[in-house]
Amino acid sequence: MRNLLVFLTRNYFFLLFLALEFFAVSLLVRYNYFHRAGAVSTANALTGSMLEARDNMTEYFGLKAENARLARENALLRSQQKGAFMDYTTNVDTINDTIYKQQYQYVEAKVVDNSVNRRNNYITLNRGSAQGIKPDMGVISPDGIVGIVKDVSENFCTVMSLLHKDMHVSAKLKKDGTFGQLDWNPPDYTTAILHDLPSHAKMKKGDTLVSSGLGDAFPEGIPVGIVQTFKIKSGDNFFTVDAKLTTDFKKLKYVYVVRNLMKDEQQELQKKTLESDKDK
Amino acid sequence: MISDILRHGFRFLVLVLVQGLVLKNMELGPFVNPFLYVLFIIQLPFELPAWIALIVCFVTGISVDVFYNTMGMHAAVCTFIGFMRPALLRFMSPRDGYENTMQPNMQLMGRLWFISFAGIIVLIHHFMLFMLEVFSFHDFFWTLLRIVLSSVATLVFLLVTQLLFYRNKAAE
Numbered sequence: 001m002r003n004l005l006v007f008l009t010r011n012y013f014f015l016l017f018l019a020l021e022f023f024a025v026s027l028l029v030r031y032n033y034f035h036r037a038g039a040v041s042t043a044n045a046l047t048g049s050m051l052e053a054r055d056n057m058t059e060y061f062g063l064k065a066e067n068a069r070l071a072r073e074n075a076l077l078r079s080q081q082k083g084a085f086m087d088y089t090t091n092v093d094t095i096n097d098t099i100y101k102q103q104y105q106y107v108e109a110k111v112v113d114n115s116v117n118r119r120n121n122y123i124t125l126n127r128g129s130a131q132g133i134k135p136d137m138g139v140i141s142p143d144g145i146v147g148i149v150k151d152v153s154e155n156f157c158t159v160m161s162l163l164h165k166d167m168h169v170s171a172k173l174k175k176d177g178t179f180g181q182l183d184w185n186p187p188d189y190t191t192a193i194l195h196d197l198p199s200h201a202k203m204k205k206g207d208t209l210v211s212s213g214l215g216d217a218f219p220e221g222i223p224v225g226i227v228q229t230f231k232i233k234s235g236d237n238f239f240t241v242d243a244k245l246t247t248d249f250k251k252l253k254y255v256y257v258v259r260n261l262m263k264d265e266q267q268e269l270q271k272k273t274l275e276s277d278k279d280k
Numbered sequence: 281m282i283s284d285i286l287r288h289g290f291r292f293l294v295l296v297l298v299q300g301l302v303l304k305n306m307e308l309g310p311f312v313n314p315f316l317y318v319l320f321i322i323q324l325p326f327e328l329p330a331w332i333a334l335i336v337c338f339v340t341g342i343s344v345d346v347f348y349n350t351m352g353m354h355a356a357v358c359t360f361i362g363f364m365r366p367a368l369l370r371f372m373s374p375r376d377g378y379e380n381t382m383q384p385n386m387q388l389m390g391r392l393w394f395i396s397f398a399g400i401i402v403l404i405h406h407f408m409l410f411m412l413e414v415f416s417f418h419d420f421f422w423t424l425l426r427i428v429l430s431s432v433a434t435l436v437f438l439l440v441t442q443l444l445f446y447r448n449k450a451a452e
Contacts, residue, residue, distance in 0.1 A: 012331065013330055013331055013334070013363075013366075014363075016331055016334055016335075017334055017359060017360075017362070017363040020334065020335070020338045020355075020359045021356060021359045021360065021363075023338075023352075023355075024338065024341065024342075024352040024353075024355035024356035024359055025352060025356050026352070027345075027351045027352030027355065028350070028351060028352030028353050028355075028356060028412070029352075030351070050297075050300075050301065054301050
């Protein structure tokens with residue numbers, strides 16, 4: 001026993017080394033063989049939180065690319081939404097009642113220039129004729145309507161913002177479908193006025209106004225504003241509604257250009273009808 | 281004494297974190313993997329009892345393992361470094377032995393001593409580490425190339441760190 005103690009004290013350094021080395025190697029063999037994440041790995045709380053903190057820092061470097069990627073994905077998803085398809089079951093005798101034909105496509109775009117404090121505001125987007133953008137296409141943001149494409153160059157387009165005196169949007173009450181014309185209420189970039197809403201419409205503060213789908217720029221049901229106050233002027237038969245715009249024009253970053261695939265068809269038909277009307 | 285412990289503890293934290301959070305994610309190609317944290321072991325004071333140094337080395341290795349998800353690999357290598365360190369120190373001791381004021385850094389021990397001491401430790405460390413990682417003699421020369429290039433990279437990092445942090449005193 002005594003000899004053992006002497007041996008231990010004399011060789012303690014080597015024995016300690018052996019013990020630690022054995023421990024390390026057994027860890028190595030065991031964990032690497034089974035590929036099991038033990039308590040001592042990046043999976044534990046301490047290093048996990050440290051790695052997360054590092055990620056929180058470094059992810060900012062990739063935000064730009066990440067945003068672009070997400071916007072692209074959103075555009076794709078919106079193109080596949082039910083609202084993007086036109087009900088194609090015109091004939092009741094047709095059994096194929098689940099067929100929808102695509103009417104709207106969405107092209108994602110980044111706002112490269114914007115203003116909110118002028119009387120007539122324009123937005124510039126980084127998409128142009130090369131990406132299939134044409135004048136008079138609608139532009140929406142995830143929150144609501146933004147404007148209508150005005151001029152198009154090869155890779156850019158200017159958009160007549162909703163904050164423009166010539167910009168009128170046909171909007172309806174989401175609840176009962178009565179519609180009117182929505183104009184900007186300058187100079188406040190957060191509010192608009194809805195004119196010509198029939199006096200029989202029932203509404204209350206907080207009701208949502210959505211696009212009516214009339215015209216050919218915007219699909220039906222895109223949010224536009226929230227009803228704030230409403231009144232009927234004396235001698236008038238229509239409501240004048242003060243609405244809060246759902247789109248925050250000052251924070252506009254990524255938007256979608258709406259491509260109406262049936263626009264030409266619709267316009268041609270309407271033109272024909274008008275012309276035949278004149279002939280009479 | 282307390283300030284020494286604090287100083288080394290701080291160095292330990294910084295080097296392990298830099299290794300685990302920064303150097304690990306540096307893209308320097310498949311052949312260059314610098315392990316700067318060895319600097320902590322290199323800079324352990326001369327007068328530190330060997331058995332404490334051994335345990336400290338083991339802890340250093342296991343801390344790095346946590347970041348690399350290589351349970352026990354760095355620990356095994358570092359424990360071996362801790363084991364051979366006293367012998368290496370004895371072998372490289374100055375003619376009159378180490379003095380109390382001496383510390384294993386470039387400024388106090390001179391460029392030649394520091395580079396050879398650090399070089400030997402880094403080479404042994406990297407050799408064992410990469411061999412353990414591959415765990416075979418298959419493609420031995422590729423492994424050897426990784427060992428050599430990584431050692432050079434580690435040494436460069438190490439010297440730059442030394443020059444950065446001991447520059448002022450050296451200039452005096």
